[in-house]
Amino acid sequence: MRKIMTRFAILILSVFTVSAGATAATLPxxxxxxxxxxxxxxxxxxxxxxxxxxxxxxxxxIVADFIGVKRTIMTGLALIFIGGIIPAITMNFPLILISxxxxxxxxxxxMSFSQSLIIQLYEGRDQxxxxxxxxxxxxLGMFVMTYAAGVLLNGGWQMSYWIYLIVLPIILLVGVYxxxxxxxxxxxxxxxxxxxxxxxxxxxxxxxxxxxxxFNATFAFxxxxxxxxxxxxxxxxxxxxxTLLGLMAFAMAAGGFIFMYVQKHWFKYTxxxxxxxxxxxxxxxxxxxxxxxxxxxxxxVGISVSIFMASMIxxxxxxxSASQVAFSTSVVMTCANVGTLLSPYFAKGISSVFNNLEPGxxxxxxxxxxxxxxxxxxxxxxNYSKLEYKESEKVTDTNVKTQN
Numbered sequence: 001m002r003k004i005m006t007r008f009a010i011l012i013l014s015v016f017t018v019s020a021g022a023t024a025a026t027l028p029x030x031x032x033x034x035x036x037x038x039x040x041x042x043x044x045x046x047x048x049x050x051x052x053x054x055x056x057x058x059x060x061x062i063v064a065d066f067i068g069v070k071r072t073i074m075t076g077l078a079l080i081f082i083g084g085i086i087p088a089i090t091m092n093f094p095l096i097l098i099s100x101x102x103x104x105x106x107x108x109x110x111m112s113f114s115q116s117l118i119i120q121l122y123e124g125r126d127q128x129x130x131x132x133x134x135x136x137x138x139x140l141g142m143f144v145m146t147y148a149a150g151v152l153l154n155g156g157w158q159m160s161y162w163i164y165l166i167v168l169p170i171i172l173l174v175g176v177y178x179x180x181x182x183x184x185x186x187x188x189x190x191x192x193x194x195x196x197x198x199x200x201x202x203x204x205x206x207x208x209x210x211x212x213x214x215f216n217a218t219f220a221f222x223x224x225x226x227x228x229x230x231x232x233x234x235x236x237x238x239x240x241x242x243t244l245l246g247l248m249a250f251a252m253a254a255g256g257f258i259f260m261y262v263q264k265h266w267f268k269y270t271x272x273x274x275x276x277x278x279x280x281x282x283x284x285x286x287x288x289x290x291x292x293x294x295x296x297x298x299x300x301v302g303i304s305v306s307i308f309m310a311s312m313i314x315x316x317x318x319x320x321s322a323s324q325v326a327f328s329t330s331v332v333m334t335c336a337n338v339g340t341l342l343s344p345y346f347a348k349g350i351s352s353v354f355n356n357l358e359p360g361x362x363x364x365x366x367x368x369x370x371x372x373x374x375x376x377x378x379x380x381x382x383n384y385s386k387l388e389y390k391e392s393e394k395v396t397d398t399n400v401k402t403q404n
Contacts, residue, residue, distance in 0.1 A: 002177065007130065009177045010121070012170055013073065013114035014134045015141030016080055020049035020103055022145035022163060023087075029157040034093055045100050050341045052104020053111060057334040060109045061327045069326075070178050073113050077171045079106025084164025112330035115313045117178075119325050125264065131313055132260035135306035139252030146249070204319045204387055205328045209335035211271070212312055214373060216339030217346045218366045219278065222248075222301055224344050226294075229285065229359040236291045244291065244298045251302025258303060259310045268384040271315065272377035274308030277301070279374050282367040286360060309336070318388050 024046050031042050064072040083103030087096045118130045149160040227241035255277075262270050281300035288294045316328050339346075350365045351357050380387060 005173070005177045006121075006179070009170075009173045010114070010117050011130070011133055011137045012141070012173070013110055013117075014138040015145070016077065016167070016170070017107055017111050017114055018138055018142050019080065019084070019145055019164075020100070020107065021046055022142065023149050023160050025146075025150055025153055026157040026160050029153070033091070033157065037093055045097065047341065048097065048100050049104030049107060050337055052101045052106075053108040053337045054334055054341065056105045056108025057111050057330045057337065058327075060112055061330055063109065064113075064326070068180070069113055069117070070174070070180055073110045073178070074171055074174055076106040076109030077167050077174065079103070079109065081164055081167035081171070082106075084167065085161055088158045088161035088164075111333050112326060115333075116326040116329045119313065119317045119329075120322070121179075127317070128263045128267075128314070129260055131310045132256040132263070135256030135259060135310050136253045137256075139249045139254075139256065139302070139306065142252075143246075143249035146246075200324060201328055201331050202320050202324065202389075205316060205324075205331060208312055208315055208319070209332045211373060211377070212309075212332050212336035213339040214369060215275070215278070215308055216336045217343045218339075218369045219301065219305060220340050220343035221347055221362050221366045222298070224347060225359045225362045226285070226298070229288075229363065230291070230294065232359050233289060235289050236294070240291055244295050247295060247299055248302035248305075251299040252306045254299075255303035255306025256310070259307045262307065263311070263314060267314070269378065269381040270311040271308060272374055272381050274304050274306075274311055275370055275374040275377050277304035277307060279367065279370040282363050282370055286363045286367055312336075320389050 027042060027046065030045070031037075031039055034042060060072055060076070063075070067075070079102050083099045083101070083106060086099035086102075090096065115131075115134065118127060118134060122130050145163055145166075148163050152159040152162060222245070226245060227238045230236040230241040230244075231238055259270065259274075262273050266273065277300050281297045281304060284293055284297035284300070288297060312332055313329060316325060316332060320328050347362050347365075351362065354361070354365075
């Protein structure tokens with residue numbers, strides 16, 4: 001029973017890595033409550049948590065060196081709880097804005113560990129299953145939180161923010177069932193090099209980080225352009241687009257199960273397969289003139305997100321040493337979040353360069369980007385054995401240091 005609860009405690013963390021957007025439906029009512037605040041500033045409440053995530057995700061490993069991984073995770077959850085419920089108890093807009101940054105800081109503290117704990121505690125098929133289930137929990141958890149926030153919205157926008165009360169039992173769950181020694185590297189002479197190297201990032205990890213950045217920057221076109229695409233082509237309303245986007249949560253959950261199968265049979269090409277789904281989805285959205293075809297595209301892109309991001313974590317485990325997994329994960333996750341944050345400017349830049357402001361053109365550009373990434377990932381899959389971490393790399397580094 002304890003093993004099951006430990007697994008659940010680790011998997012549930014993935015839900016809170018995406019919880020910042022669960023209250024997005026409160027924005028219209030908040031605009032009425034704060035008529036003197038610009039709509040753009042109020043919309044910033046949903047994106048500014050990314051700033052905290054970007055800052056604190058790499059710092060999380062430094063914090064963990066001082067207080068331990070488990071306490072770092074619990075601190076992150078505590079910050080999410082505090083930042084989450086403040087809008088429910090105050091009408092002070094500057095304080096609400098600060099609370100959203102605090103929520104982002106908390107998310108940043110636990111983000112890399114929500115994945116690296118799986119790598120550290122599980123191996124082989126068990127690890128693949130846990131990574132897949134992490135995507136399932138993330139998709140379904142996001143749907144449940146968003147739905148609950150929508151139900152609470154009937155009592156006023158402040159009521160929606162009480163959904164963050166769910167963090168309290170999760171803090172207790174982590175406190176009881178996550179091992180105290182998780183993530184600890186024994187500080188013996190045989191492991192001293194591992195301790196010293198734990199904050200180094202291999203060149204292959206930077207390549208993964210670049211892929212994650214490009215993927216998120218392009219994938220986020222869905223969030224900023226899909227509704228405009230549907231409306232501008234006159235085959236649906238903004239409400240229809242919102243309904244279709246809601247399907248992505250379920251698609252992400254399905255993607256977790258698909259990842260488990262793909263990783264088991266074609267692990268070398270998992271990233272390429274995730275990008276293949278993304279390429280096909282953007283192709284469908286580019287040519288779509290109907291809601292049903294767009295629905296298929298949205299579902300495929302949701303599946304691609306789960307497969308791609310889970311593959312990034314699996315690749316980190318295979319491409320770097322065990323002591324470097326946590327910090328390498330934080331680097332990749334940080335770059336992914338930077339991509340999400342900069343996506344609107346990325347899309348605007350592409351439109352400006354080609355002097356085409358049509359929403360459909362943005363998806364055409366995304367199609368080209370995903371197709372290029374797919375080809376590169378397929379090439380990497382063919383040569384995967386050259387990318388995998390080998391103990392001989394460590395021995396070679398040690399010999400060089402000795403000679404010097």
